[in-house]
Amino acid sequence: MFRSTQHQRSPDIERRRLTSALTVAAAAAFTGARWMPSGLAPSVAAQGAPALKELAPPGWLIGVAINQNQSDARDSIAVDLITRQFNSISPENLLKFESVQRQAGVFTFDAQDRYVAFGRDRGMAVIGHTLVWHSQTPAWVWAGGDGVPADRATLLERMRTHITTLVGRYKARIRGWDVVNEALNDDGTLRDSPWRRGIGDDYIAKAFEFAREADPGAELYYNDYNLATRPDKRAGAIRIVKDLQQRGLRIDAVGEQGHWRLNSPSPADIDRTITELRATGVKVMITELDVNLLPPAGPRGEPPPPGSNPYANGLPDDVQQTLARYYADAFRVFLKHRDDITRVTFWGVSDGDSWLNRGRVNHPLLWDRQRQPKPAFGEVVRVLASPPARRAGN
Ligand code: XIL
Numbered sequence: 001m002f003r004s005t006q007h008q009r010s011p012d013i014e015r016r017r018l019t020s021a022l023t024v025a026a027a028a029a030f031t032g033a034r035w036m037p038s039g040l041a042p043s044v045a046a047q048g049a050p051a052l053k054e055l056a057p058p059g060w061l062i063g064v065a066i067n068q069n070q071s072d073a074r075d076s077i078a079v080d081l082i083t084r085q086f087n088s089i090s091p092e093n094l095l096k097f098e099s100v101q102r103q104a105g106v107f108t109f110d111a112q113d114r115y116v117a118f119g120r121d122r123g124m125a126v127i128g129h130t131l132v133w134h135s136q137t138p139a140w141v142w143a144g145g146d147g148v149p150a151d152r153a154t155l156l157e158r159m160r161t162h163i164t165t166l167v168g169r170y171k172a173r174i175r176g177w178d179v180v181n182e183a184l185n186d187d188g189t190l191r192d193s194p195w196r197r198g199i200g201d202d203y204i205a206k207a208f209e210f211a212r213e214a215d216p217g218a219e220l221y222y223n224d225y226n227l228a229t230r231p232d233k234r235a236g237a238i239r240i241v242k243d244l245q246q247r248g249l250r251i252d253a254v255g256e257q258g259h260w261r262l263n264s265p266s267p268a269d270i271d272r273t274i275t276e277l278r279a280t281g282v283k284v285m286i287t288e289l290d291v292n293l294l295p296p297a298g299p300r301g302e303p304p305p306p307g308s309n310p311y312a313n314g315l316p317d318d319v320q321q322t323l324a325r326y327y328a329d330a331f332r333v334f335l336k337h338r339d340d341i342t343r344v345t346f347w348g349v350s351d352g353d354s355w356l357n358r359g360r361v362n363h364p365l366l367w368d369r370q371r372q373p374k375p376a377f378g379e380v381v382r383v384l385a386s387p388p389a390r391r392a393g394n
C-alpha cells in the first residue's frame with residue numbers, strides 16, 4: 001500500500017544537482033528577497049521557488065488543507081501555490097459530517113466533488129477528513145425519539161450509512177480516510193464522545209469495518225492531536241491501533257495532527273512519538289501541521305485580554321527566525337524517520353488562511369498573508385534539500 005519499493009528508487013542525482021541552487025534560493029527566502037537569485041538553475045527559477053513536493057523523499061506526500069475558495073479555484077494565487085508546492089490535499093471542512101449530511105439522509109456532494117476533482121486533475125493524493133468525530137457533526141445524528149439519545153443499533157445504522165455513502169462515492173479516488181478523529185482524552189482514556197456513549201467502545205472498530213467494506217482499496221487512518229506532547233495519549237493511540245489489528249481490521253497509519261507551539265513538542269518528543277507509533281507496524285503521518293505563536297485566548301465570548309494579540313502588526317524578526325528554526329528542527333526529525341513517515345500535511349496554505357487566527361493575527365504557516373514565502377519556508381527547503389542521516393536501524 002505504501003509502495004515501499006519507491007524508497008529504493010532514489011533521485012539522489014537529481015537532488016544533488018538541485019541542492020546547490022536551492023541553498024541559494026533558501027538563503028534568499030531567509031532575507032525575504034523575491035525568488036530570483038542569480039545562479040539558480042533555470043528549471044527552478046522558472047517556477048519562482050523550489051517545490052516542497054519535489055524535495056521530499058520518495059514515497060512521501062507533502063500535503064495541505066484547502067478551503068472551498070481554493071477547491072473552487074476562486075482564490076487563484078493560493079491555487080497556484082497549492083498546485084506548484086503540494087502533491088496531496090486535505091479538505092479543511094468539506095468532508096466533515098455536517099458539510100456532507102446536515103440533515104438525515106440528505107447528502108450534499110457538489111463542492112465535495114469539486115474538491116476531489118481539484119486534486120485528481122492535478123495528480124494529487126486526495127485525502128478524506130473525517131468520517132467519525134464528536135465535532136462538526138449535526139445533533140440529529142445522536143438523537144433518538146422524545147429527546148433521548150439514539151440507541152446502539154440506530155447509531156450503528158447511521159454510521160454505516162454515512163460511511164458507505166461517502167467512502168463509496170469516492171471509491172478509488174480518495175487515497176485514504178481519517179476514519180476516526182480525536183477519540184482520546186489527554187490521559188489516554190477514550191473520550192466521552194456521543195458515538196461512544198451510544199455504541200460503546202467498539203464504535204472505533206465499527207467505523208474502520210464500515211470504511212473497509214465501502215472501499216477495500218482506501219488507506220484508513222486514526223487521527224488525533226497531542227500525541228507528541230502527551231505520552232499517555234500516545235499510549236492510548238497505540239492501544240487503538242493494536243485493538244484494530246487484533247480484530248483483523250485494516251489500519252494503515254496514525255496521524256499526529258501537529259498543532260504545535262514553539263516550546264512544545266521538542267524535537268526529542270517528536271522523535272520518540274514517531275518511533276513509538278511506528279513500532280505498532282503502521283506508518284506515521286503529520287496531518288495538520290501548524291505552529292501557534294499566540295498566547296492562549298481569554299474565555300470565549302469575552303474581549304481578548306491585553307497582550308493576547310502581540311503580532312497584529314507583523315511578526316518581529318526574532319520570532320520569525322525562531323519559527324523557522326522550529327520548522328527546520330521538526331523536518332530534520334521527520335527526515336530521520338523518512339521510512340516511517342508517509343505524509344506531512346500543513347493545515348492551511350498561508351497565514352491568512354489559518355484556522356488559528358480566530359479574530360487575532362497568527363503566523364503559523366510557511367507563507368505569509370501576502371502569500372510570500374517566510375524564512376520558515378526557506379529553512380524547510382534547506383533541510384529537505386540536504387537530509388540528515390536515517391535513524392539508526394533503518
Ligand atoms: C478546523 C478548521 O480548520 C476550521 O475551519 C473549522 O472551523 C474547525 O475545524 N482538528 C481537526 C480539524 O481535525 O478538522 C480542525 O479543522 C482543526 C483541529
